[in-house]
Amino acid sequence: MRTPFQEYQAANRRIAWMAVLTFLFMLVLALVPAVRQVAGLERGSTVDFHRDEAFLRALLEGHYGGDPVYLGGGMWYTPLVTWLEGAVAWLWGMPASLAIVQLGPYANLLAPVSFFLMCWYFLGPVRAVAASAVFLFFIIGQAPSYVVATYSARLIPVSFSQWFFYVELVLIDRAFRSKRIAPSMLAGFWAGISFLSHAGPAMISVLIIAILTIREVASSVRGGDRPAAKARVLASLWAGAAFIVATLPLTWHLLTNRSVASNDAGFMYTYYGLTLRHIRILAFHTASVIYLIATMGIWALWRKRAWSGASPLGSTILFAWPLVAMALFLYSYAAAVLRMHYGLPVHPLLPTFHFIFYFTAALSVFAGVAVVELVKWAWRRNPAGNGEGPEHGNPVQAFAFFVAVALACTLHYPAYVTRRDATSVRNRDLAFQADTAGAMAVDLVNRRVPWAGVVLCDKDLAVWPMLPAGRHVVATASTMGNPYMDQARRDADRDLLMKGMEQPMGGTAALLQQYQVSHLLVRPADLARLPGAARWFPHEVFRNSGYVLLSR
Amino acid sequence: MTSKSPHSASWHLVAGLVLVLAALGALAFRWAWPAIPRSALVGTYHRSTSFFLNLDALPDGIALRQDGTLELARHTGGNEATTWTWDPDEYVLRSANPLWDRRIRLRQTLTGWHLSMRICATPFQQDQEEQDEEIDFLKNTAPAR
Numbered sequence: 001m002r003t004p005f006q007e008y009q010a011a012n013r014r015i016a017w018m019a020v021l022t023f024l025f026m027l028v029l030a031l032v033p034a035v036r037q038v039a040g041l042e043r044g045s046t047v048d049f050h051r052d053e054a055f056l057r058a059l060l061e062g063h064y065g066g067d068p069v070y071l072g073g074g075m076w077y078t079p080l081v082t083w084l085e086g087a088v089a090w091l092w093g094m095p096a097s098l099a100i101v102q103l104g105p106y107a108n109l110l111a112p113v114s115f116f117l118m119c120w121y122f123l124g125p126v127r128a129v130a131a132s133a134v135f136l137f138f139i140i141g142q143a144p145s146y147v148v149a150t151y152s153a154r155l156i157p158v159s160f161s162q163w164f165f166y167v168e169l170v171l172i173d174r175a176f177r178s179k180r181i182a183p184s185m186l187a188g189f190w191a192g193i194s195f196l197s198h199a200g201p202a203m204i205s206v207l208i209i210a211i212l213t214i215r216e217v218a219s220s221v222r223g224g225d226r227p228a229a230k231a232r233v234l235a236s237l238w239a240g241a242a243f244i245v246a247t248l249p250l251t252w253h254l255l256t257n258r259s260v261a262s263n264d265a266g267f268m269y270t271y272y273g274l275t276l277r278h279i280r281i282l283a284f285h286t287a288s289v290i291y292l293i294a295t296m297g298i299w300a301l302w303r304k305r306a307w308s309g310a311s312p313l314g315s316t317i318l319f320a321w322p323l324v325a326m327a328l329f330l331y332s333y334a335a336a337v338l339r340m341h342y343g344l345p346v347h348p349l350l351p352t353f354h355f356i357f358y359f360t361a362a363l364s365v366f367a368g369v370a371v372v373e374l375v376k377w378a379w380r381r382n383p384a385g386n387g388e389g390p391e392h393g394n395p396v397q398a399f400a401f402f403v404a405v406a407l408a409c410t411l412h413y414p415a416y417v418t419r420r421d422a423t424s425v426r427n428r429d430l431a432f433q434a435d436t437a438g439a440m441a442v443d444l445v446n447r448r449v450p451w452a453g454v455v456l457c458d459k460d461l462a463v464w465p466m467l468p469a470g471r472h473v474v475a476t477a478s479t480m481g482n483p484y485m486d487q488a489r490r491d492a493d494r495d496l497l498m499k500g501m502e503q504p505m506g507g508t509a510a511l512l513q514q515y516q517v518s519h520l521l522v523r524p525a526d527l528a529r530l531p532g533a534a535r536w537f538p539h540e541v542f543r544n545s546g547y548v549l550l551s552r
Numbered sequence: 553m554t555s556k557s558p559h560s561a562s563w564h565l566v567a568g569l570v571l572v573l574a575a576l577g578a579l580a581f582r583w584a585w586p587a588i589p590r591s592a593l594v595g596t597y598h599r600s601t602s603f604f605l606n607l608d609a610l611p612d613g614i615a616l617r618q619d620g621t622l623e624l625a626r627h628t629g630g631n632e633a634t635t636w637t638w639d640p641d642e643y644v645l646r647s648a649n650p651l652w653d654r655r656i657r658l659r660q661t662l663t664g665w666h667l668s669m670r671i672c673a674t675p676f677q678q679d680q681e682e683q684d685e686e687i688d689f690l691k692n693t694a695p696a697r
Contacts, residue, residue, distance in 0.1 A: 021570060402569060424681065
């Protein structure tokens with residue numbers, strides 16, 4: 001005969017199994033429309049995919065470490081997603097663009113899986129199910145998935161890299177609950193790995209580690225326990241060292257190239273729905289029930305009403321996470337405004353949406369907590385209920401709760417599959433795919449222009465079709481240019497060179513020589529107004545309905 | 553005889569949950585991708601309101617005619633017409649006019665499907681997805697001509 005404690009443990013095992021099953025149900029519901037979203041696509045339309053294709057082609061062609069956009073530049077974008085895409089393209093023999101667009105639904109599953117495990121670790125299985133339902137289906141609404149953390153069909157670094165962060169939160173907790181150095185080193189190393197995927201989650205992780213370190217050291221000093229303070233400082237220094245080592249595949253190139261940021265246009269990009277000028281757009285996306293529920297979750301956690309007590313550091317970490325993300329957002333937004341409108345020498349850390357993204361991920365956690373609290377509250381008011389709620393070793397109540405969550409997901413599902421982030425994105429991809437002349441030009445430029453070549457073209461063509469071709473240009477869009485090279489100078493020289501194609505201008509030959517320009521890409525209709533093109537680039541390499549490539 | 557404690561609930565609950573989830577999953581997939589024929593779209597629609605979105609540049613109503621004409625009506629005048637076809641796989645209206653091609657799509661909600669129009673007027677194939685906010689157009693009860 002089992003003791004009450006053994007019965008309690010057995011019941012919790014049933015609850016755990018039911019939580020896993022409900023999560024798998026939600027995962028399948030999310031995966032199916034994601035796979036449909038990329039069905040038949042050979043290339044995505046977003047400029048992020050074009051940039052990633054450039055680096056992927058460079059990797060597959062053996063030019064790892066080089067800049068595929070500017071000749072002589074070094075690697076500047078975080079490489080981990082490129083490694084993953086490169087491995088898939090190499091193993092399956094897929095074209096770069098196909099690997100990028102088709103891998104998304106599967107690789108991005110790591111985000112909800114790690115989110116669920118992280119929530120389980122801090123809050124238990126019942127709240128993890130509720131929070132994952134919010135994360136997968138309810139928080140996104142009609143917003144784009146690069147601003148709101150959720151599962152996305154697109155393998156863009158912002159969506160993929162979030163799974164490193166959710167794992168990192170668990171590792172941070174383990175590190176600060178131990179006196180040993182190894183857990184801290186692991187947390188630092190993992191933060192470094194996440195940096196290789198995207199700088200955003202790494203910045204938040206490092207700051208959380210710093211905050212916890214200061215908090216623990218201050219507490220130890222106040223308590224007169226100086227050895228404990230020293231041990232914590234030492235462990236965090238080791239974490240820092242591990243972080244640096246893990247980032248070397250990128251930072252080594254930056255350091256050896258003596259890279260100094262001079263083009264921060266990419267860092268200053270601000271999603272218009274996160275600006276004061278368009279605050280109504282922000283309100284449009286956030287004035288929803290789920291944000292209200294998330295606010296209730298914050299209150300519940302703050303009042304310790306919803307705390308499971310799994311980790312003594314849990315509440316600190318769960319509050320530090322959104323606070324750090326919001327602080328980084330505010331800094332980057334203020335820096336971008338001060339820089340753009342007042343010319344002050346303040347540098348944004350990243351585009352602001354990267355930090356709001358992680359803030360919304362925390363809101364999913366809080367909303368999940370609130371949902372369970374609301375159910376418990378309703379349970380307590382039910383005279384027939386036993387007042388426990390679904391999380392206290394009662395499988396029947398947990399069963400009812402999981403069925404309710406699954407039912408809510410089912411009812412919401414038609415709206416989910418036709419949300420903007422799925423339907424509109426796919427339709428844009430389909431419209432983009434209809435540009436067969438552009439896709440042909442991408443492949444032809446890649447094949448006919450050598451790696452050391454440089455193509456002169458206007459800004460639009462530098463993004464499409466030049467960027468995914470993985471071949472150098474004189475100047476591309478500032479947000480896609482190497483941040484460690486002089487973008488303004490390149491823009492001005494590109495304009496001068498294009499003017500030199502329109503009319504004879506002194507200095508054209510010298511500039512062509514300086515940038516080692518080997519080719520000119522224009523639209524067929526533009527050739528008539530560029531009489532200098534035939535003089536400087538007399539050989540036609542290819543021509544289709546949309547593009548003409550000439551060489552010197 | 554011993555009474556059964558709630559903590560001793562058997563694996564039957566787990567098996568029951570599997571069955572419930574399978575049924576809900578089948579239901580979800582059935583609801584998510586309904587077959588909507590072109591004829592169901594024919595009719596007139598009026599624009600819904602939004603406190604947050606600037607809708608000044610949008611038509612107040614649209615009409616999808618049986619003959620393939622898409623009419624856009626504005627209370628300020630300046631009505632226009634173009635063509636429409638229905639892509640039942642992608643749930644989107646296609647048009648020979650690039651400004652209206654893929655700009656109107658079907659969106660499902662708890663209360664059924666609506667047509668949604670992208671507010672930003674740039675051609676859809678341009679990569680300006682940050683400005684993909686939409687407003688619903690609700691079907692009028694009066695029959696179309």
